Amino acid sequence: MRSTKSVPSEGAAVTAKEIGRRLGLSQSTVSRILSNAPGHRVSEDTRRRVLETAAGLGYRPNAVARSLRQRRTNIVGFYTGYGTLDSRNAFLAEVIGGLLRAADVHRLDLLLHGVYRGASTEDIFNELMDGRIDGLFVHTNSRDPLVARLRESSLPVVAIADPIPGLSSVVCDDADGIRQLVAYLWERGHRCIAYLHPGMELTSVNIRRDTFIDEMARLGAAPEQAPVLTIPMEDTRPALRAIRERREPPTAVCCWNDLSALDLIVTCRELGMSIPGDLAVVGFDGLFYPKRMVRELVTIRANWQRITAEAMVSLIRQMEYRSGRRHAPTTDDESSEEPDWICLPVSLIPGDTV
Amino acid sequence: MRSTKSVPSEGAAVTAKEIGRRLGLSQSTVSRILSNAPGHRVSEDTRRRVLETAAGLGYRPNAVARSLRQRRTNIVGFYTGYGTLDSRNAFLAEVIGGLLRAADVHRLDLLLHGVYRGASTEDIFNELMDGRIDGLFVHTNSRDPLVARLRESSLPVVAIADPIPGLSSVVCDDADGIRQLVAYLWERGHRCIAYLHPGMELTSVNIRRDTFIDEMARLGAAPEQAPVLTIPMEDTRPALRAIRERREPPTAVCCWNDLSALDLIVTCRELGMSIPGDLAVVGFDGLFYPKRMVRELVTIRANWQRITAEAMVSLIRQMEYRSGRRHAPTTDDESSEEPDWICLPVSLIPGDTV
DNA sequence: ATAGTTCGGGCATACGAATGCGCAACGTTC
DNA sequence: GAACGTTGCGCATTCGTATGCCCGAACTAT
Numbered sequence: 001m002r003s004t005k006s007v008p009s010e011g012a013a014v015t016a017k018e019i020g021r022r023l024g025l026s027q028s029t030v031s032r033i034l035s036n037a038p039g040h041r042v043s044e045d046t047r048r049r050v051l052e053t054a055a056g057l058g059y060r061p062n063a064v065a066r067s068l069r070q071r072r073t074n075i076v077g078f079y080t081g082y083g084t085l086d087s088r089n090a091f092l093a094e095v096i097g098g099l100l101r102a103a104d105v106h107r108l109d110l111l112l113h114g115v116y117r118g119a120s121t122e123d124i125f126n127e128l129m130d131g132r133i134d135g136l137f138v139h140t141n142s143r144d145p146l147v148a149r150l151r152e153s154s155l156p157v158v159a160i161a162d163p164i165p166g167l168s169s170v171v172c173d174d175a176d177g178i179r180q181l182v183a184y185l186w187e188r189g190h191r192c193i194a195y196l197h198p199g200m201e202l203t204s205v206n207i208r209r210d211t212f213i214d215e216m217a218r219l220g221a222a223p224e225q226a227p228v229l230t231i232p233m234e235d236t237r238p239a240l241r242a243i244r245e246r247r248e249p250p251t252a253v254c255c256w257n258d259l260s261a262l263d264l265i266v267t268c269r270e271l272g273m274s275i276p277g278d279l280a281v282v283g284f285d286g287l288f289y290p291k292r293m294v295r296e297l298v299t300i301r302a303n304w305q306r307i308t309a310e311a312m313v314s315l316i317r318q319m320e321y322r323s324g325r326r327h328a329p330t331t332d333d334e335s336s337e338e339p340d341w342i343c344l345p346v347s348l349i350p351g352d353t354v
Numbered sequence: 355m356r357s358t359k360s361v362p363s364e365g366a367a368v369t370a371k372e373i374g375r376r377l378g379l380s381q382s383t384v385s386r387i388l389s390n391a392p393g394h395r396v397s398e399d400t401r402r403r404v405l406e407t408a409a410g411l412g413y414r415p416n417a418v419a420r421s422l423r424q425r426r427t428n429i430v431g432f433y434t435g436y437g438t439l440d441s442r443n444a445f446l447a448e449v450i451g452g453l454l455r456a457a458d459v460h461r462l463d464l465l466l467h468g469v470y471r472g473a474s475t476e477d478i479f480n481e482l483m484d485g486r487i488d489g490l491f492v493h494t495n496s497r498d499p500l501v502a503r504l505r506e507s508s509l510p511v512v513a514i515a516d517p518i519p520g521l522s523s524v525v526c527d528d529a530d531g532i533r534q535l536v537a538y539l540w541e542r543g544h545r546c547i548a549y550l551h552p553g554m555e556l557t558s559v560n561i562r563r564d565t566f567i568d569e570m571a572r573l574g575a576a577p578e579q580a581p582v583l584t585i586p587m588e589d590t591r592p593a594l595r596a597i598r599e600r601r602e603p604p605t606a607v608c609c610w611n612d613l614s615a616l617d618l619i620v621t622c623r624e625l626g627m628s629i630p631g632d633l634a635v636v637g638f639d640g641l642f643y644p645k646r647m648v649r650e651l652v653t654i655r656a657n658w659q660r661i662t663a664e665a666m667v668s669l670i671r672q673m674e675y676r677s678g679r680r681h682a683p684t685t686d687d688e689s690s691e692e693p694d695w696i697c698l699p700v701s702l703i704p705g706d707t708v
Numbered sequence: 709a710t711a712g713t714t715c716g717g718g719c720a721t722a723c724g725a726a727t728g729c730g731c732a733a734c735g736t737t738c
Numbered sequence: 739g740a741a742c743g744t745t746g747c748g749c750a751t752t753c754g755t756a757t758g759c760c761c762g763a764a765c766t767a768t
Contacts (some may be wrong), residue, residue, distance in 0.1 A: 016724070084451055100466055112463070138766085262646070416753085422753090423723050425723070425756050447724095
């Protein structure tokens with residue numbers, strides 16, 4: 001009495017089992033056809049019928065069930081300990097956008113993990129380890145307690161923009177960028193250059209400052225000709241005042257990022273100073289708005305598109321290595337266990353009116 | 355001979371079953387304790403032992419398995435048909451950042467669906483319907499073919515920033531924003547005002563233009579005193595030329611967004627024109643960089659934080675309604691089926707030097 | 709003493725797809 | 739005509755959690 005075919009069974013979700021029921025086939029056969037399982041023989045006719053029925057019913061394989069079985073979700077995460085995404089954080093937008101693009105190329109999805117709620121490290125770590133993501137990009141300080149937890153976990157991780165010892169890292173060449181900026185200013189006759197530093201504990205930010213100091217010393221400038229000023233937030237007014245009051249006032253300012261460079265430029269303008277006539281100002285990052293708004297800005301541009309793409313490749317390599325090991329733990333593996341350490345070149349963008 | 359307790363079983367993943375095995379309990383009991391299942395009695399001692407062992411082993415419930423069982427992933431998606439996230443798209447950054455924050459408040463995760471690969475509508479739709487997300491935010495044209503598919507699907511959807519008929523929509527009051535800008539200019543004596551329109555098929559963008567036209571007419575301006583110029587991309591140079599060559603040159607320009615307003619302002623500056631003396635320029639959006647860089651910018655600011663928060667509430671309501679219906683399909687339901695239609699106020703940000 | 713109640717927990721199954729293995733039916737070979 | 743290979747498909751289990759239902763033991767009430 002059991003009806004087997006053509007019973008509409010309206011409410012039933014469209015699953016492989018349902019398709020099988022309609023065609024008098026087993027779920028496994030349907031699954032093999034729909035997922036193109038290799039090495040399994042199916043008659044052309046059956047295959048056609050299954051594919052047609054699936055299309056007719058609008059069948060979509062359930063990603064969650066598939067993930068559970070395959071122990072792989074095809075989702076990668078992004079975590080940042082610094083800042084939240086909004087219209088002022090062009091840097092994050094650029095990085096996340098790049099990751100999004102790279103993920104798309106590899107048919108992965110990107111899950112953003114917020115740090116808004118003020119969750120504890122443990123909470124965040126638990127969320128990251130709940131099996132939802134196959135790998136993770138992090139942008140944070142190497143002393144972030146989360147980093148330690150991640151390092152001892154088995155989750156593939158790639159650090160982005162800020163290197164983290166012991167983890168694969170993909171960064172831009174901050175040191176070279178600063179060297180280029182210093183050289184640019186030096187060539188134009190500047191011998192006393194101030195540096196604006198945000199007092200933020202990010203490795204890349206410290207590299208920029210330290211390179212500035214080293215490079216100025218290497219060129220023969222005395223320490224007082226290369227003052228480093230720590231600025232609060234992006235407000236450069238106090239720094240500008242300090243600069244102008246110095247015994248030997250710097251003729252140029254190297255800012256740790258574009259935003260502070262712009263703030264400085266706008267402030268100078270309001271004071272009637274000309275840029276770069278009265279004061280040369282250079283920034284760092286080369287993002288869109290600043291350069292667009294103030295065309296005389298001299299800055300360093302990193303190729304974030306490429307950086308994120310490389311980071312994705314590195315992460316995928318790790319993911320494959322990890323899942324490979326699960327099935328073949330005997331192969332000699334010391335080779336691929338080494339974290340990647342990639343540093344991509346940057347280029348100087350001259351000002352339009354120099 | 356079977357060993358039951360204290361066997362390390364090193365390789366075994368930490369699951370509820372594994373914990374049960376160690377303590378001589380069943381998986382279900384462990385699960386009930388760890389998920390705080392209501393209405394089930396467990397001795398205090400057992401509970402303590404389970405919790406301790408779980409903590410000791412670093413147990414994390416597998417989110418994928420849980421999602422499969424509960425038919426709910428606690429992930430919401432975001433799809434945009436317009437633009438990609440990068441440093442130039444401050445608007446998207448603001449919206450996504452807002453959603454991220456709102457998602458975090460409700461303990462949801464946000465999954466971004468890219469449109470880079472140039473996937474077909476069907477591909478995207480399939481991805482969205484694979485059970486990975488519980489709900490979706492969309493920012494796209496109402497004629498996007500995807501919208502039709504979504505409308506006939508059972509996925510909870512909320513349109514953001516651009517309203518879509520038949521779907522819950524949360525937008526800012528574009529019309530009122532334009533009215534405020536026109537009033538602002540009109541009060542300052544401007545009687546001939548040009549409007550810069552991007553020729554983009556987004557509802558909100560059209561509303562801005564149409565409101566401008568209506569409002570100027572309402573105030574008694576003749577059509578030639580309210581010319582609408584369609585600009586290519588953000589390059590305002592041709593428009594500026596056209597404006598200055600008009601028989602009755604507009605004394606003010608209302609730009610559809612901040613970016614074009616800024617381009618216009620910078621161009622004017624380069625020509626030696628003063629703003630707003632020689633030409634008044636107003637924009638729309640009130641995002642960070644433009645206002646920061648050019649402080650005389652007059653613009654309209656929407657509260658994206660609030661808009662995204664409201665959108666989240668609306669989406670969650672839909673999600674709960676849908677899942678509620680599954681279990682109680684008999685309750686009269688016409689009431690909650692109505693899509694939300696929320697329009698939040700905007701405010702005018704005056705220029706610093708007006 | 710017996711029925712009823714609470715306590716503490718296990719059994720079995722569902723969620724939906726993937727997959728190792730088995731197995732009947734048919735065809736081929738010598 | 740018996741051994742063997744191939745074709746085409748199903749059975750049963752797995753992934754890890756949630757949950758409806760059941761059940762023995764202890765305890766209470768009459």
